[in-house]
Amino acid sequence: ARFHGNPRSGRWELVGPRPPLAAMFADGTAPGADVQSLWRSARSARCEAKSCQTGRISTAETAVQSHTSRDAGVQTDQSKDAVQDFQQEVQVDYTSLLSFLQRVEDAVIKELNKNWKSRAFDGFEVNWTDQNETVLCLHTLSYPEAQDQNLQVTSISWNATGSVVACSYGRLDGGDWSTEKSYVCTWNLDRRGLNPQRPDLVVDVPSSVMCLAFHPSQPSLIAGGLFGGELVVWDTSRTEDPVIWRTGMTDDTHTDPVYQVNWLPDAKHRKHTRLLSVSTDGKILVWREERDGRLALAEGFAMVAQQIPRSTRLKKFAWGEAAVGVTSLSFSHFDPRVFVVGVEGGYSLKCSTAAETLALHRAGSSVPLRAPAELAFSPHGGPVYSVSCSPFHRQVLNLFLSCGTDGQVHLHSMLQTQPLVSLQLSKKYLFCVRWSPVRPLVFAAASGEGNCNKCFCFVGDVHLFDFGKSSQKPAVSIKQAAGECPVYCLEFNIKQTRLLAAGDATGTVKVWQLSSDFTEQGPREMNRLEQLASEITD
Numbered sequence: 001a002r003f004h005g006n007p008r009s010g011r012w013e014l015v016g017p018r019p020p021l022a023a024m025f026a027d028g029t030a031p032g033a034d035v036q037s038l039w040r041s042a043r044s045a046r047c048e049a050k051s052c053q054t055g056r057i058s059t060a061e062t063a064v065q066s067h068t069s070r071d072a073g074v075q076t077d078q079s080k081d082a083v084q085d086f087q088q089e090v091q092v093d094y095t096s097l098l099s100f101l102q103r104v105e106d107a108v109i110k111e112l113n114k115n116w117k118s119r120a121f122d123g124f125e126v127n128w129t130d131q132n133e134t135v136l137c138l139h140t141l142s143y144p145e146a147q148d149q150n151l152q153v154t155s156i157s158w159n160a161t162g163s164v165v166a167c168s169y170g171r172l173d174g175g176d177w178s179t180e181k182s183y184v185c186t187w188n189l190d191r192r193g194l195n196p197q198r199p200d201l202v203v204d205v206p207s208s209v210m211c212l213a214f215h216p217s218q219p220s221l222i223a224g225g226l227f228g229g230e231l232v233v234w235d236t237s238r239t240e241d242p243v244i245w246r247t248g249m250t251d252d253t254h255t256d257p258v259y260q261v262n263w264l265p266d267a268k269h270r271k272h273t274r275l276l277s278v279s280t281d282g283k284i285l286v287w288r289e290e291r292d293g294r295l296a297l298a299e300g301f302a303m304v305a306q307q308i309p310r311s312t313r314l315k316k317f318a319w320g321e322a323a324v325g326v327t328s329l330s331f332s333h334f335d336p337r338v339f340v341v342g343v344e345g346g347y348s349l350k351c352s353t354a355a356e357t358l359a360l361h362r363a364g365s366s367v368p369l370r371a372p373a374e375l376a377f378s379p380h381g382g383p384v385y386s387v388s389c390s391p392f393h394r395q396v397l398n399l400f401l402s403c404g405t406d407g408q409v410h411l412h413s414m415l416q417t418q419p420l421v422s423l424q425l426s427k428k429y430l431f432c433v434r435w436s437p438v439r440p441l442v443f444a445a446a447s448g449e450g451n452c453n454k455c456f457c458f459v460g461d462v463h464l465f466d467f468g469k470s471s472q473k474p475a476v477s478i479k480q481a482a483g484e485c486p487v488y489c490l491e492f493n494i495k496q497t498r499l500l501a502a503g504d505a506t507g508t509v510k511v512w513q514l515s516s517d518f519t520e521q522g523p524r525e526m527n528r529l530e531q532l533a534s535e536i537t538d
Contacts, residue, residue, distance in 0.1 A: 120523055135464070135476055135518075138499070139511040141196045143169070143185045146507050151182055153503025155211040155489050159219040162495025163190040164200075166222055167509050170208030172488060182208045184224060186236060189511065201236050213261045215273065223275055225258025231277055231287060231295055245295050247287065251364050252297040256281035259327050265336075274298060280344060282323030283369065284351075300369045301351070302359035303343065307371040330389040332398060338414070339372075340400050342384030348402045350375040350414055378418050381406030386432045392440040392526055399529075401443055403430035409445055409465075420532075421471060425463055431486060437494045440529045441467040442518050446502060448486030462487055462502050464518055467532055468525070478512065480504050 151169040158165055166186045185199035208227040215221035220237040221244075230253055233245040247253050256279045264286065266272040275287040275295060282303045287295040303324035325344035332338040337353045351372035359371040382405030390399040398414040407426035410419040426447040436442035445463045466475040480487045485505030493499035497519050500512045522528075 119527075135478055135515055136513045137510055138513050139187075139189065139194070139196055139509075141165070141167075141185075141187050141199075141509040141511070142507055143183060143199055143202065144197055146183050146185070149180070151180075151208075151507055152485075152505045153488060153507055153509055154209060155213075156491045156501050156503045156509060157212050157214045157222070158491060158493045158495070158499075158501070159186075159214040160217050160495075161219050162493050162499070164188050164214075164219065165501050165509065165511065166212060166214060167503050168209035168212045168224060169507065170210055170227065172210075173505070180208060181206060184209055184212060184222065184234065186222075187509075201242075203234055203236075203242055205232075208257075210257050211260050213263060216263050223261045223263065225261045225277055225279075227257045229254030229256060229258060229279060229281070231258065231261065231275060233275070233289075233295070243293075245289055245293055247295045252285070252300075252366050254279035254281050254283060254285070256325070260329055262329065262331070276329070278326045278329045278341070280325035280327065282325055284326060284329065284341070284372070297365070297367055299367055300365060301353075301355070301372040302369040303341070303349070303373060304360050304371060306360055307357070308347075308349070308373050309376050327384060328386045330387045330400060332389050332400075332414070333391045334398050338398075340387045340389060340402075340414075342387045342402055342404070344383045346379035346382055346384060346404065346406075348377045348379075348384055348387055348400070348410070348412065349373045350377070375414070375417065377402075377412055378410070380404040380408060380410065385430065386434075388433050388435045388443070390435050390440070391437055392529070401433045401435060403433040403445055405429045407447070409433055409443075423465070423472065425465075425474065426461075429486070431488045432490050434490060434492055436518065437492050438497045438519055439466070439521055440525045444490055444492070444500060446487035446490045462490060462500070462512070464514070466518065468522065468528065471532065475517070480508075480510055 146169040152172055153167045154170040154172060155168045156165065157167075164186050166184060169183045169185070171180070182205045184201075184203040184205060186201040187194065187196070188200050191200065205224070205226070209224045210227055212222055212224040215223070220235050221233060222236060223231065223233045225231055228249070230249060231245075231247045232243055234242040235244045236242060238244070254277065258277050258279050260278040262276040264274045264276050266274050266288075272289070274289075277285050277287065279285075284301040284303070285297055286299045288298040290296050303326055305324050308324070326341050327344060328342040330340050332340070339351050339353070341349050341351055343349060352374055353372065355370045355372040355374070357371045359369045380402065384402050384404040386404075387400055387402045390401075399420075400412050400414065402410045402412065403425075407424060407428055407430055409421075409423045409425055409430065411421040411423075412419050425445055428448045430445055430447050432446040434444050436444070443465050445465065447461050447463060462478040462480055463474040464476040464478070469475050480502055487502050487504045490500060490502040493501070498514050500514055501509055502512065503509045
């Protein structure tokens with residue numbers, strides 16, 4: 001007998017000699033035998049041996065920072081011999097030095113006294129900032145919705161910190177002014193991520209806003225004058241309803257558009273301010289704030305033709321034409337009671353808040369209106385659009401600028417009727433003039449020049465004038481926008497004195513950075529202005 005089987009399947013059978021034939025056909029069962037194969041276990045062992053997995057590796061971290069430190073200087077010590085040699089080399093002949101000082105003493109003292117009395121550097125301040133010799137456009141601001149309505153920028157104002165600029169939208173050239181919706185928009189130029197076409201604040205106003213002015217000390221308050229004659233004060237810190245005071249439509253309200261508003265200190269209450277408004281209805285009104293949100297009339301003035309000084313009366317008015325339309329106003333920086341107004345008749349008038357004479361034929365007001373005009377200056381060839389008193393006041397001169405539709409700028413002294421200088425800056429209108437807050441010899445003017453294909457008006461420039469360079473032509477003329485419409489308004493920033501904002505008829509406000517030539521006062525610049533004025537008057 002022997003085993004027979006398949007080693008791969010692991011099954012084996014016991015076989016032997018054949019049985020007899022009868023036995024071959026007998027029923028029976030021969031049990032099989034199983035033997036475990038060693039081939040699988042051997043293969044498994046070989047596969048395991050081929051694995052690349054290593055045993056666990058032991059690691060450890062060790063800090064390299066030392067526990068102690070020690071400073072060592074690299075400066076070498078000076079030897080005592082070297083010190084002695086140096087001291088021996090420096091020998092002073094004190095006798096000769098004394099003799100020299102005695103010889104030059106009188107000459108040195110004379111020069112020191114001469115320099116001490118000199119005024120060559122009066123007004124000069126050292127500027128440690130980088131010098132900028134060009135005028136750059138920093139920002140081009142706009143509100144697309146106002147531009148879609150073809151609204152114009154009618155006024156600009158900087159807030160008390162100098163970081164926020166506001167503009168009013170309206171119309172100065174035509175359209176349904178009284179019913180068309182307009183806006184007041186503000187941009188914070190110091191804000192990160194400034195979007196020039198997305199104002200930080202937009203105030204919807206039911207009629208055209210003709211002028212606006214930030215409060216001089218409260219950065220969030222803006223006053224505006226409307227086409228219908230109403231005054232409104234907005235608080236930009238209130239997002240729901242920013243209106244905090246308004247005049248409403250009463251018998252005291254202006255009957256014509258309000259073209260200028262000013263904040264005035266309250267003489268009785270130092271912490272309070274009052275609002276002054278100017279209109280072409282001939283009235284100059286002063287308003288006080290009431291607790292119920294109203295602006296109540298405190299005092300007022302009226303410009304009446306019959307009460308203009310006779311020597312320079314504008315013309316003979318008919319009885320129904322007695323009112324003289326006021327377009328602009330500026331207070332003297334020398335005497336807070338004195339102010340200058342520009343009127344539609346082309347004259348600039350010197351006025352006083354101390355006037356006591358009552359105005360003629362001005363019935364219907366809750367307070368008596370007074371006649372403030374004291375002196376009329378030589379006229380322009382058309383309506384005066386803007387006046388600006390010099391912030392660098394001297395009692396001798398007390399100067400102011402005026403401009404109008406004749407394209408001229410007049411430099412006046414309040415002491416005489418004739419202008420000191422007449423400058424023809426434009427063949428068309430001049431809409432605004434402003435004296436520099438830091439340079440006595442510098443002013444800016446906004447003009448319309450040439451034809452605009454978009455609105456058939458005038459293409460505008462911003463002119464920067466420096467009497468220190470020329471008394472007849474601008475130092476720089478800036479194109480507000482090539483092929484666009486006139487510049488209607490501009491304002492210097494009295495806090496950030498290198499900034500000048502200008503608004504035009506396309507609804508765009510541009511913020512210009514002025515060069516150091518226009519912002520740094522030279523030595524004895526005030527004296528140069530007085531000398532210029534005296535040379536002209538002589």
